[in-house]
Amino acid sequence: MGCSPSRAIEGLAVHVKYLGVGDAATTMGAIEYLATAVERGSSRIADAGDAIAGAIEKLAVKVESASETIGQRITEDGSTRQ
Numbered sequence: 073m074g075c076s077p078s079r080a081i082e083g084l085a086v087h088v089k090y091l092g093v094g095d096a097a098t099t100m101g102a103i104e105y106l107a108t109a110v111e112r113g114s115s116r117i118a119d120a121g122d123a124i125a126g127a128i129e130k131l132a133v134k135v136e137s138a139s140e141t142i143g144q145r146i147t148e149d150g151s152t153r154q
Contacts, residue, residue, distance in 0.1 A: 075083070
């Protein structure tokens with residue numbers, strides 16, 4: 073009915089392997105691998121946010137320059153004044 077201790081240990085070893093990343097050439101377990109992937113993804117998102125902020129700042133400078141060129145100043149509420 074039951075299995076031998078060696079078979080039980082062998083079966084346990086097979087299933088513990090699934091907690092890792094299979095046969096990948098890494099010593100990381102699944103949670104460590106996931107944490108690394110999340111960290112990389114978060115870094116890429118932060119870099120993209122920085123790029124967007126830089127583009128917005130450049131656009132704001134261009135809008136400011138253009139509004140001064142035409143003699144109007146755009147206020148924070150969107151209205152214009154001479």
